[in-house]
Amino acid sequence: MHAELRTREALGPLGPVEQKNAPDVLYTSGDTSLLTEGSRVAIVGSRKATPxxxxxxxxxxxxxxxxxxxxxxxxxxxxxTVAHRTAIDEGGRTIAVLGTPLSKAYPAKNAALLEEIKRDHLVISQFPEGYPGKGENFPRRNRTMxxxxxxxxxxxxxxxxxxxxxxxxAIRLGRNLYLLENVATNPNLTWPKQLIEYGAQVLRREDLPDILLDIPNYTAGGVRAFEL
Structure with a gap:
């Protein structure tokens, strides 16, 4: 089901920082209840993923x-792609947040995956049909995600x-940010250290179960990060 929703309608009450950084409108295709029911965690990383x-x-x-x-x-x-595919294959639910209009998959080879998520899960975009492709779209997409x-x-x-x-x-919006230990300790990266200084946490394998159990304690509509 396709819909054009005011962001407040889609997400519910927003705090001042959230309102300042939220798009006015979200274009959606799929099950919009995924925006308000349950807990949501973004998994992100390199386009050139290593084994x-x-x-x-x-x-x-x-x-x-x-x-x-x-x-x-x-x-x-x-x-x-791995995150979406694994969630689907494991019987979970997934949301794709696009840096393009709803009709366009980027990369194009993910067109079938895009249609599958529209059908069985949820796809959202802040970009209307015909909106030009720009490099700045993707950082804006990250903010919405x-x-x-x-x-x-x-x-x-x-x-x-x-x-x-x-x-x-994530830091700007008061959300918890986790960097896997391999990212946080990579000597070739400068930005993880900066993010850690602003509140990002290093996620070690042994910490994962406790962190996941705490995620549902996040209070929607505010800027308080959930507590560990």
């Missing part, structure tokens, strides 16, 4: 699904990865 990164994305996604948490990502190549989620988990990323935009938006 180890793929395994980590699969493991984290499975853990989220087992807790009934909705998996959110951006339909991009690499980690995003952070907005609709209770937390973001970064699986792997490069120094110039667009994933870092998602991290900063």
């Amino acid at each position: 180890v990164g793929i395994k980590r994305a699969q493991a984290v996604t499975r853990a989220l699904v087992q807790q009934g948490i909705i998996v959110v990502s951006g339909l991009a190549e690499g980690i995003d 952070a907005l609709i989620c209770d937390a973001t988990i970064v699986i792997e990323a490069s120094e110039k990865s667009g994933t870092r935009h998602q991290g900063w938006e």
